[in-house]
Amino acid sequence: xxxxxxxxxxxxxxxxxxxxxxxxxxxxxxxxxxxxxxxxxxxxxxxxxxxxxxxxxxxxxxxxxxxxxxxxxxxxxxxxxxxxxxxxxxxxxxxxxxxxxxxxxxxxxxxxxxxxxxxxxxxxxxxxxxxxxxxxxxxxxxxxxxxxxxxxxxxxxxxxxxxxxxxxxxxxxxxxxxxxxxxxxxxxxxxxxxxxxxxxxxxxxxxxxxxxxxxxxxxxxxxxxxxxxxxxxxxxxxxxxxxxxxxxxxxxxxxxxxxxxxxxxxxxxxxxxxxxxxxxxxxxxxxxxxxxxxxxxxxxxxxxxxxxxxxxxxxxxxxxxxxxxxxxxxxxxxxxxxxxxxxxxxxxxxxxxxxxxxxxxxxxxxxxxxxxxxxxx
Numbered sequence: 049x050x051x052x053x054x055x056x057x058x059x060x061x062x063x064x065x066x067x068x069x070x071x072x073x074x075x076x077x078x079x080x081x082x083x084x085x086x087x088x089x090x091x092x093x094x095x096x097x098x099x100x101x102x103x104x105x106x107x108x109x110x111x112x113x114x115x116x117x118x119x120x121x122x123x124x125x126x127x128x129x130x131x132x133x134x135x136x137x138x139x140x141x142x143x144x145x146x147x148x149x150x151x152x153x154x155x156x157x158x159x160x161x162x163x164x165x166x167x168x169x170x171x172x173x174x175x176x177x178x179x180x181x182x183x184x185x186x187x188x189x190x191x192x193x194x195x196x197x198x199x200x201x202x203x204x205x206x207x208x209x210x211x212x213x214x215x216x217x218x219x220x221x222x223x224x225x226x227x228x229x230x231x232x233x234x235x236x237x238x239x240x241x242x243x244x245x246x247x248x249x250x251x252x253x254x255x256x257x258x259x260x261x262x263x264x265x266x267x268x269x270x271x272x273x274x275x276x277x278x279x280x281x282x283x284x285x286x287x288x289x290x291x292x293x294x295x296x297x298x299x300x301x302x303x304x305x306x307x308x309x310x311x312x313x314x315x316x317x318x319x320x321x322x323x324x325x326x327x328x329x330x331x332x333x334x335x336x337x338x339x340x341x342x343x344x345x346x347x348x349x350x351x352x353x354x355x356x357x358x359x360x361x362x363x364x365x366x367x368x369x370x371x372x373x374x375x376x377x378x379x380x381x382x383x384x385x386x387x388x389x390x391x392x393x394x395x396x397x398x399x400x401x402x403x404x405x406x407x408x409x410x411x412x413x414x415x416x417x418x419x420x421x422x423x424x425x
Contacts, residue, residue, distance in 0.1 A: 056101035057199040057260035067280060073169035075102040078280040087279035088286050088375040091246055095205030095271050096279035097264065104172030105195050105254065106179070108163040110188040117151055117163055119322050120179065122306055122315040128153045130161060133226045133241050136314050137306045138175065139324030143331060144302040145309070146178060147171040148294070152228045152241060164239070164254075166200075168296045199260035203267055204250035204287075206418070207274040212251065215270055216240060220251050233263055245284065247291030247416055286372050289381065292342060292414030298353060298369045299340055299383060308336040308385070310413070338366065339391035342411040343382040345399055348373075349406060350380040356400040357384055357408075365390050368399060374415065381415050382408075 053076040062069060067078035078099060080087060090096050108116065117125040123136030132153050138146045150166045167175045172195060183189055203212060213221040218231035220240045228241035239254040255263050268276055285295070294300050294309055306315055307328060317329050345351050351371040359365045371382035382399070390397060395410040 054102075056099055057257040058099045058101060058201075058264055061261055061264060062099065062278075065278060067278070072281060073102055075169065077102060078278070080280040080282045081278055084280070084282035084286065085375045087277060087283035090275065090277050091205045091248055091279060091283060091287055092376055093206070094275040094277075095203065095208045095211060095250070096277055096283070097267055097271075098202040098204065098279055098281075098284055099199070099264075100202050100252070100284075101195075101199040101260070102169040103195075103200055104167040104169060104175065104193070105198055105200065106165045106167060106172075106175065107192045107194050108165065109160075109190050109192070110186075112186040112189045113163045114153070116182065116186045116189050117165070118320065119182070121149070121151065121322060122317075122324070122328070123151075124316040124320060125151060125163070128163075130155045131227050131229060133228050133243055135226075137300075137311065138178070139306070139322075139328065140302060141324055141327065143305040143307075143324040143327030145296070145300045145304055145306060146302060147175055148296060148300055148306075148311075148314075149175075150241075150243060152239075154228060154230055154239065156230055164194075170297060197257055198254050199257050199263075201253045201255070201260070201264060201267065202244055202246075202250065202284075203253070203271075203276075204244045204246040204248045205276075206248060207271065207276075208248075208250040211271040211274045211276065212267060215266060223251075233259075233266065236263075238263065245291075245293060246287040247293070247414065248287075248418055285370075286375060289370050289372055289383065290374055290376055290414065290416040292383070294340070294383075295370060304385075305331055305336070307331050308338050308340065310340045335388060337388055338385045339388050340369075340383060340413075341386055341391050342413040342415060343368070343371075343384055343397070343399065343408045344411045344415075345371075345380045345382060345401070345406050345408040347406060348380065349401055351382040351384075351399045351401055351406070351408070355382075355384075357386055358398040358400060358405065359390060360396060360398075362398070362405070365397070376416050381411075383413070386410070
């Protein structure tokens, strides 16, 4: 049976532009427009546009929305100020990650305040099923799925803020990192947040679905002199891997807890209760048994997801979760999980790549960091 794929509000644009499209999380998404490496380098050096409309967008209205989200997330939400954006995780009772999300506290021009949760595309229906029964304890809170009504565009790269700063009624250059505002673009509402998934500066925009193509074209026009190009999910993956950012389904899933994943900064474990809190406190107190690490294989062959990681005596100690040939660094990089006693930076290991043992070294994350690092909220 042929899978029926959803389209984003920009799918027609991608097809007209000659993008190579493929199924991803139930959507027909652009993988590249020509060269993944060229699009990757354009993001590191200039600026690119990503269509990320497949990401789920759930809105929470009503008194108690912060308390509801505080119960759901590993990260405290009740103290999130208007305009704040916070990265956190939603866990099951065993501490396994159901999803990693961004939560924003927003205010409309008319003064209505609400919270917006951006979830991974593959987890949207799961998250709705998980959250819906918990609304019973918060009768004044309503949840609405805004995914199909809106589009989401990521504009990333060192030239982005200067190029797009004048497009919006509120200048996004005034936003601190992990801050957001509801503003306008040519009289139409747009949510602008100074966030991203590439290791570069930039913004992520949420606009009405019917406005997506116009905003996309305006962004490309604003960045024309700086050399902006559209980019697909292929470059987005190599960029996030260089930046040491986990991807759900690879570095995160329901059997992996956030502490083992190196995301302790996103877990406020004391003085509050949330789903999975007891399990995570136990893991914190005893120490994770496995740890997410960076790996630098020797040679030119990149390790791929699922490759076994071996100790010096060839004993299996873990597995690779993501790997690529780094366009920025010029050599292979990978992330994976190893037993905690083998996780120290500089530890010599090996990776079984198609039956051949390839020497590698445990390397601190991220592999790449731009000169001015963003501060998290």
